[in-house]
Ligand SMILES: CC(=O)N[C@H]1[C@@H](OP(=O)(O)OP(=O)(O)OC[C@H]2O[C@@H](n3ccc(=O)[nH]c3=O)[C@H](O)[C@@H]2O)O[C@H](CO)[C@@H](O)[C@@H]1O
């Protein structure tokens with residue numbers, strides 16, 4: 001199992017190129033199932049989840065050609081509309097196959113994703129929404145088995161109001177509604193930039209969508225969608241992770257292609273902490289010196305502070321001046337990094353949904369274990385500032401969602417190597 005060895009204490013200086021967003025690329029790979037024409041995605045990040053999604057659609061019979069960051073998919077023929085447990089268990093986003101399969105082929109068998117390290121993560125809203133659009137769904141032997149009633153060829157439009165804001169739920173409904181008969185209105189829709197990016201791709205395929213980026217989206221179904229070429233939006237969470245890394249170590253870095261307008265809640269907190277963050281033509285420029293001021297925050301849906309940035313920003317608080325309170329409102333178990341950060345010298349007390357952090361002047365290197373994707377990223381940032389050596393184990397979590405993170409960090413002066 002690969003590990004990362006980090007020798008902390010280096011300033012970060014230079015330039016990093018931000019990759020395409022994992023959480024946009026994954027639904028967009030599934031959107032290729034909606035058409036018999038070839039679809040090309042550009043700026044696809046090279047990471048494990050993308051390889052898993054490619055495997056998932058190949059397993060259904062989709063022809064996929066991967067050429068660096070360009071992926072072309074041809075779903076003209078499908079052998080089996082199924083997402084098996086073996087693939088779904090490693091990547092929850094596999095549930096995104098449900099909407100497109102049902103919409104185009106009228107049937108889908110998708111393994112229930114189950115829980116993961118950060119929480120229970122049910123898919124009841126996905127099921128309810130698809131049922132409202134006319135699908136018959138039974139859950140048996142750990143699978144959602146979905147089909148259209150006898151005599152029906154397409155899903156139908158519906159008025160869907162989810163009980164909570166769900167990102168992949170909104171994406172599943174958007175894809176399904178694009179090929180459904182009639183109009184669908186999504187209330188309480190997620191507003192994340194990845195939703196907007198997916199909607200723009202679907203529009204380029206011929207879909208009729210209005211209101212994406214707001215909490216009310218209207219989709220008028222069309223009979224067929226055609227191929228397109230679409231460039232995946234830059235990854236705001238990768239961008240935020242590197243912003244926090246530079247703010248923690250000190251230095252000056254340009255994050256090429258980073259989009260400040262997608263990260264306002266994080267950037268506001270970084271500025272309040274004392275970092276300089278500027279939106280420039282090429283991306284985002286960040287610089288910081290010395291200890292910053294700890295910042296309290298609570299995670300909420302976009303445009304609030306993203307839960308996917310909670311663990312990384314917490315490191316700034318751990319080494320920041322003063323006390324801070326971090327509240328996680330999206331997932332019930334997203335403080336797995338706390339005990340590992342404590343091994344490096346962090347002072348954090350968790351009480352239910354909140355973590356009370358008392359800033360310390362220094363961290364000292366130790367062996368730590370990654371427990372989930374963003375927890376891994378927080379341990380890497382902590383390792384970059386800790387004195388001495390930090391070994392981060394189980395970095396397969398990190399590889400799931402970061403495109404060659406250690407190479408990018410080495411490029412800006414970090415002392416970090418992968419031990420195989
Ligand atoms: C591939 C992808 O894009 N993943 C992101 C997506 O995950 P994902 O789409 O899985 O997260 P959701 O937005 O659906 O989850 C939000 C909350 O709703 C709950 N819920 C959701 C659906 C459902 O049917 N029932 C239910 O109870 C979840 O357990 C969670 O507490 O949004 C999360 C919240 O921004 C991010 O952390 C993930 O990085």
Ligand SMILES: C=C(OP(=O)(O)O)C(=O)O
Nearest residue numbers: 023092093308373374401
């Ligand atoms: C939680 C995340 O991803 P996923 O939904 O794929 O588990 C994440 O990207 O931080």
